[in-house]
Amino acid sequence: MDRAGGALVSYHDVVEAAVIAIESIAVAILAIGVAWVLARAGLHRLQRRPWETVFVETRLGLGRVLLLGLEVLIAADIILTVALELTLVNVGALGLLVLIRTFLSWAIEVETEGRWPWQASETREAERRMLDDENRSRANRNHQA
Structure with a gap:
């Protein structure tokens, strides 16, 4: 409590709230993105587009949505690790997440663009x-x- 009787907000609380907000954004990206991609696939099928074309477009769209959602989740993990829980275990876990994200990013890039990112x-x-x-x-x- 401060002198005026109000509660003080700690740095820890602010960072946790920011991380929760960022994670919520990532969940929204994933949920809305998946719904959008699937709705487009349904519309394309109603337009009598070939199954193969719709399948490939849907798969690539889902890959892009997953990649974006994963990148936002990693941003939240980085903030949490650097700002609050800078331990060797957490840094190692963060490093593993970044490696997984990099691998997924490269795999999606190869699949969507037909070439390596570099x-x-x-x-x-x-x-x-x-x-x-x-x-x-x-x-x-x-x-x-």
Whole structure:
């Protein structure tokens, strides 16, 4: 209690409330995201899209939702570990969570993009060169016409 008779809020309470809020956001992301992806899949089937296409799109959508939810949960774990419970066991558990998240992230990236995350710059550079070549070719055709 402070001098005015009100309760003091401790640093520990504020951090715990922030972590609970972040974890709640992660749960909302997961619940809303999964519902959205499944609703889209149902709509696509009603539109008579092929099962294979709907399956692949749904699987990729679910992977993205899971990855985002997992990243938000890890943010909460990092805050909790660094701000309140900085012990060797908790840091080890956090490290394990980060490794799992990194593996899942890479697996989803390979599945959704067809390449490893570190290949993104190579792919973007190749795409940029291809677009530049196409633009030069169009400009030459327009100039000759």
